[in-house]
Amino acid sequence: MKYVAIFVLLSLFSCKDEKNDAVKEINQAQSTAFTLDIYDFNGLEKFLSTTDDKTYVINFWATWCAPCVKELPYFEKLNKAYANEVEVILVSLDFPSKYESKLKPYIEKNNLQSKVVALNDVDSNTWIPKVDESWTGAIPATIIFNKNERKFYEKSFNYDELETEVKQFLK
Amino acid sequence: MKITLKTFFALFTIAILSSFTFFGGGHGYHIGDVATDFELENIDGKTVSLSDFKAAKGFIVIFTCNTCPYAVAYEDRIEALNKKYADQGYPVVAIMPNNTDVKPGDNMEAMKARAKAKGFTFPYLMDEGQKIYPQYGATKTPHVYILQKTNKGNIVKYIGAIDDNYQDASAVNTTYVEDAVDALLSGKEIKETQTRAIGCSIKV
Numbered sequence: 001m002k003y004v005a006i007f008v009l010l011s012l013f014s015c016k017d018e019k020n021d022a023v024k025e026i027n028q029a030q031s032t033a034f035t036l037d038i039y040d041f042n043g044l045e046k047f048l049s050t051t052d053d054k055t056y057v058i059n060f061w062a063t064w065c066a067p068c069v070k071e072l073p074y075f076e077k078l079n080k081a082y083a084n085e086v087e088v089i090l091v092s093l094d095f096p097s098k099y100e101s102k103l104k105p106y107i108e109k110n111n112l113q114s115k116v117v118a119l120n121d122v123d124s125n126t127w128i129p130k131v132d133e134s135w136t137g138a139i140p141a142t143i144i145f146n147k148n149e150r151k152f153y154e155k156s157f158n159y160d161e162l163e164t165e166v167k168q169f170l171k
Numbered sequence: 172m173k174i175t176l177k178t179f180f181a182l183f184t185i186a187i188l189s190s191f192t193f194f195g196g197g198h199g200y201h202i203g204d205v206a207t208d209f210e211l212e213n214i215d216g217k218t219v220s221l222s223d224f225k226a227a228k229g230f231i232v233i234f235t236c237n238t239c240p241y242a243v244a245y246e247d248r249i250e251a252l253n254k255k256y257a258d259q260g261y262p263v264v265a266i267m268p269n270n271t272d273v274k275p276g277d278n279m280e281a282m283k284a285r286a287k288a289k290g291f292t293f294p295y296l297m298d299e300g301q302k303i304y305p306q307y308g309a310t311k312t313p314h315v316y317i318l319q320k321t322n323k324g325n326i327v328k329y330i331g332a333i334d335d336n337y338q339d340a341s342a343v344n345t346t347y348v349e350d351a352v353d354a355l356l357s358g359k360e361i362k363e364t365q366t367r368a369i370g371c372s373i374k375v
Contacts, residue, residue: 138311138372
């Protein structure tokens with residue numbers, strides 16, 4: 001049992017290292033509690049495709065966006081329920097001036113377990129079509145993908161809808 | 172009344188078809204389409220239609236609201252567009268598309284208060300019943316449609332963002348809307364007829 005625990009721990013660390021290597025943040029907002037990884041679109045792009053076996057759920061949101069905040073618990077629930085197969089990444093579009101006053105307190109208060117990153121790139125006309133050609137720019141918006149397929153949703157989800165969509169990728 | 176299975180299926184089919192029609196109609200205008208006119212209540216209590224602007228050469232129609240941070244970030248720039256272009260024949264006509272039951276901060280009283288506080292000189296109209304924005308195909312605030320008045324009606328010439336920096340007006344590189352209106356005024360081709368920006372989804 002002990003060995004299993006050590007093995008699990010080791011594998012967790014090794015995954016983490018890989019992830020950290022893959023991640024090159026352009027900036028980090030300072031906070032006493034934790035650091036928030038902030039990217040421009042070039043920096044974010046590495047989260048938008050994969051070669052591994054997981055299914056990724058990327059949700060574009062902001063603390064001021066009511067329908068985004070409403071659906072956030074469903075993404076959290078999904079991330080927990082499918083921890084082995086699915087990774088949820090929450091991409092905040094909060095304004096940089098609100099990182100300290102709104103975004104970080106929100107993450108802490110709601111104890112968000114999914115990975116949260118901030119996207120700070122004003123040239124949205126360039127990067128929106130790169131996320132998906134059909135995206136008009138409204139949030140919430142979500143991409144679900146694995147190494148084989150990819151779907152984009154410019155809409156709000158409830159948990160059942162979200163789970164149904166994700167299950168299509170887990171077949 | 173006896174509802175036969177046949178009647179039931181007929182009704183069912185109608186229901187399905189009409190729901191498809193509704194969603195199918197939600198895609199909105201493309202460049203070159205004729206935009207619908209409207210009759211919507213302004214913050215001064217009067218109704219406003221595009222046809223009221225006899226001398227206009229066209230319009231900068233902007234779907235916007237009080238409560239979206241992106242819309243708020245653009246308030247002063249929207250006012251500046253009206254100041255610059257209303258006299259040249261392209262007034263700003265702002266339309267608030269949100270369901271005010273969902274967003275009370277966008278109701279008529281709030282619109283009046285905001286317009287007064289910011290000194291808006293353009294009409295700020297309520298899309299009562301949310302009938303106009305789906306025809307245009309607006310999905311978010313702010314969302315701009317530049318129309319050119321012609322014999323055939325008001326033709327959609329530009330759809331998209333105001334400029335390329337929502338955070339900082341002083342750091343804008345490309346003023347999409349100004350460039351488009353300038354092109355229309357000088358009879359030139361609009362370079363970028365469609366652009367995209369992040370905005371708040373319109374609340375239904």
